[in-house]
Amino acid sequence: MAQARSEILEWGERGLIAPADVRRALEVGEALPTLADWRRFLDRLLLFLAAVLLAAAVTFFFAYNWNDLGRLAKLALAQLPLIVALALLWRLGLERVSGKAALLAAALFTGVLLALIGQLYQTGADTFELFAAWALAIAPWVLVSRFAALWLLWLLLANLAITLFFQTFHGVLGLAFGPERQLWLALALNAIALALWEAAARAGVVWLQERWAMRLIATACGVIVTVLALMAIFAWHTSGWGIAGWLAWMMVSYAVYRHAVKDVYVLALDALSLIVVTAAFIGRQIRGYDAGEYLLIGLVVIAMSAAAGYWLRRVALESEA
Amino acid sequence: MIARELLWSRLRAAALVQGDVPPRDERAAPWYVRLMLGIAGWIGAFFLLSFVGVGLAFVTRSGAAQITIGVLACAAATMMFRAAKGDFVTQFALAVSLAGQVLMAMGLGELLHPWERSWQPVAALIAIQQAALFLLVPNYIHRIWTAWSASYAALMALGETFIHLAPALAAAAFIGVWLREFQHPRQASLVRAAGYGLAITTLQCAVLSGSLAQALIWGAGFDASGARQPWWWVNGAMAGAVLVAGVIALLRREGLALASGPAKSALAGALVIAAASIKAPGLAPATAILVVGYANGNRVLAGLGVLALLAYLSHYYYALQATLLEKSMLLAAAGVAVLMARFALQHWWPEAERA
Numbered sequence: 001m002a003q004a005r006s007e008i009l010e011w012g013e014r015g016l017i018a019p020a021d022v023r024r025a026l027e028v029g030e031a032l033p034t035l036a037d038w039r040r041f042l043d044r045l046l047l048f049l050a051a052v053l054l055a056a057a058v059t060f061f062f063a064y065n066w067n068d069l070g071r072l073a074k075l076a077l078a079q080l081p082l083i084v085a086l087a088l089l090w091r092l093g094l095e096r097v098s099g100k101a102a103l104l105a106a107a108l109f110t111g112v113l114l115a116l117i118g119q120l121y122q123t124g125a126d127t128f129e130l131f132a133a134w135a136l137a138i139a140p141w142v143l144v145s146r147f148a149a150l151w152l153l154w155l156l157l158a159n160l161a162i163t164l165f166f167q168t169f170h171g172v173l174g175l176a177f178g179p180e181r182q183l184w185l186a187l188a189l190n191a192i193a194l195a196l197w198e199a200a201a202r203a204g205v206v207w208l209q210e211r212w213a214m215r216l217i218a219t220a221c222g223v224i225v226t227v228l229a230l231m232a233i234f235a236w237h238t239s240g241w242g243i244a245g246w247l248a249w250m251m252v253s254y255a256v257y258r259h260a261v262k263d264v265y266v267l268a269l270d271a272l273s274l275i276v277v278t279a280a281f282i283g284r285q286i287r288g289y290d291a292g293e294y295l296l297i298g299l300v301v302i303a304m305s306a307a308a309g310y311w312l313r314r315v316a317l318e319s320e321a
Numbered sequence: 322m323i324a325r326e327l328l329w330s331r332l333r334a335a336a337l338v339q340g341d342v343p344p345r346d347e348r349a350a351p352w353y354v355r356l357m358l359g360i361a362g363w364i365g366a367f368f369l370l371s372f373v374g375v376g377l378a379f380v381t382r383s384g385a386a387q388i389t390i391g392v393l394a395c396a397a398a399t400m401m402f403r404a405a406k407g408d409f410v411t412q413f414a415l416a417v418s419l420a421g422q423v424l425m426a427m428g429l430g431e432l433l434h435p436w437e438r439s440w441q442p443v444a445a446l447i448a449i450q451q452a453a454l455f456l457l458v459p460n461y462i463h464r465i466w467t468a469w470s471a472s473y474a475a476l477m478a479l480g481e482t483f484i485h486l487a488p489a490l491a492a493a494a495f496i497g498v499w500l501r502e503f504q505h506p507r508q509a510s511l512v513r514a515a516g517y518g519l520a521i522t523t524l525q526c527a528v529l530s531g532s533l534a535q536a537l538i539w540g541a542g543f544d545a546s547g548a549r550q551p552w553w554w555v556n557g558a559m560a561g562a563v564l565v566a567g568v569i570a571l572l573r574r575e576g577l578a579l580a581s582g583p584a585k586s587a588l589a590g591a592l593v594i595a596a597a598s599i600k601a602p603g604l605a606p607a608t609a610i611l612v613v614g615y616a617n618g619n620r621v622l623a624g625l626g627v628l629a630l631l632a633y634l635s636h637y638y639y640a641l642q643a644t645l646l647e648k649s650m651l652l653a654a655a656g657v658a659v660l661m662a663r664f665a666l667q668h669w670w671p672e673a674e675r676a
Binding site: 007013014024033049276298 | 338
């Protein structure tokens with residue numbers, strides 16, 4: 001659908017399709033939604049919007065921490081939407097989109113309930129424990145959900161738990177658990193998730209074959225590994241392994257996304273990472289305050305990005321063919 | 322996904338094209354490659370600016386010198402873009418032009434002292450500068466950037482009193498451009514670049530409406546939420562009205578009578594979101610991005626709309642206009658109303674029976 005759209009618009013721009021015919025050409029090429037598509041779209045938009053709005057309403061309500069309401073009333077109030085969502089899920093079943101929306105809402109309500117318990121009983125638990133418990137609690141649902149968005153939510157919770165864990169213990173364990181360790185762990189988590197996801201998608205698991213989700217995880221990996229490389233280059237209290245990790249990511253992701261999976265998005269991400277790391281590396285070597293050096297780095301960045309743009313276009317063309 | 326040849330033969334069978342499949346356009350690039358080139362262009366521009374700042378120190382002290390060098394840089398970049406054949410020249414021109422634009426903006430700031438006086442003249446001049454570059458430079462990435470910066474600067478030029486209308490105005494311009502996407506096929510690239518620029522501005526206005534970020538620009542006394550104005554609700558109501566008007570225009574474009582089941586269902590949904598926008602003004606513009614993107618078969622734009630909706634809701638948590646309890650009540654009411662709109666959809670527009 002997306003491809004037919006851009007081809008037809010390009011042909012129209014080159015004058016191969018008469019201006020008055022472009023709209024019809026888009027319809028013939030199935031690039032525009034039909035009336036049936038519109039109905040499905042509107043139906044889902046309203047459904048998911050309602051689920052998200054209601055979940056946000058419940059979250060905001062408990063964040064307000066209303067004192068006029070007793071503990072039990074609050075707990076009951078927090079469990080009510082959870083029960084409603086689960087009842088809806090039970091009635092609708094997991095195969096329907098509305099069932100999946102109900103499950104997503106139930107997963108969000110679970111977090112609200114856990115947060116409320118922490119708020120009411122002052123368990124002394126740290127914030128990371130909330131996210132860890134939340135991730136654990138919804139894990140069985142995620143496993144059976146066959147729903148990409150829910151898996152992403154779970155991965156986000158796991159990432160938050162790790163980040164907050166290291167923030168909590170930063171003061172206690174100091175050097176051993178600095179920001180670098182945190183980044184390495186987050187990188188490992190996301191890289192494993194990405195590898196498993198890609199493997200499952202290739203093995204033919206249809207509901208996991210949504211490229212946007214894999215691209216999102218790959219973006220997280222690319223950003224983390226680039227930050228690690230920059231930390232190593234500028235020696236911000238690091239072990240120096242950042243460069244090795246970055247090189248490994250670049251090589252593995254190139255091999256996978258150039259040959260096995262063919263996703264130019266990740267290759268473009270790698271190209272940008274290469275440009276940033278190279279510019280930082282040269283800047284660090286020069287260390288100077290000479291104008292010519294800045295010009296040199298600027299020209300290197302421009303030349304590299306021009307070459308990357310040329311190469312990525314070729315790869316994109318060949319993977320289309 | 323339809324292969325190129327198959328698509329062409331279908332169009333030929335419908336008598337929309339003639340002859341053989343044309344050769345591929347070698348310059349075509351996916352959106353993320355263009356995004357990469359745009360970001361790299363900014364990194365290049367940063368080093369070029371550092372070069373100017375260190376090498377030509379007198380420039381940093383004189384507004385007139387900054388504007389002169391900025392104008393020269395943009396003129397040189399425009400000539401390079403127009404004559405450009407290779408990737409390197411194009412990318413170099415992009416970085417030079419961006420650096421020139423920053424220099425001109427800095428020069429304007431140096432001459433007009435917006436921190437002490439008013440931001441409006443500077444914003445207006447930058448809007449004119451970026452709009453001129455949008456027309457002069459025939460490069461897609463550059464046009465998205467200039468459309469975005471020109472439109473955002475133009476909204477800033479409205480000043481403190483009218484800045485709260487920004488979500489409505491940005492969304493109106495956005496809808497106006499995208500609903501005409503197929504009317505001017507020969508200028509499709511220009512229209513699309515303007516459309517993406519306006520999409521980013523709309524997203525920005527929707528997500529950041531009434532935020533602290535704006536208070537930073539307008540100063541500590543700025544009424545970030547707009548709630549102190551006697552007619553504050555007009556801003557959100559306008560944003561909602563723009564969404565409803567956009568949906569009506571879309572229904573017209575698609576040739577659907579307003580009394581038909583699909584049209585009534587779509588309008589019911591739009592009205593509910595418009596009503597919620599009176600208190601949560603980012604909802605309507607974000608929804609507009611999603612719906613218009615879907616209507617034009619543009620998945621990137623639709624994805625941007627989803628992002629805008631989620632980002633606005635997260636931002637809304639921190640926004641200043643109401644207590645969390647009030648916001649919670651509003652969201653709950655909106656959620657229930659949206660569900661009712663869905664029931665209305667199922668009533669007015671039953672799913673076609675499967676053959």
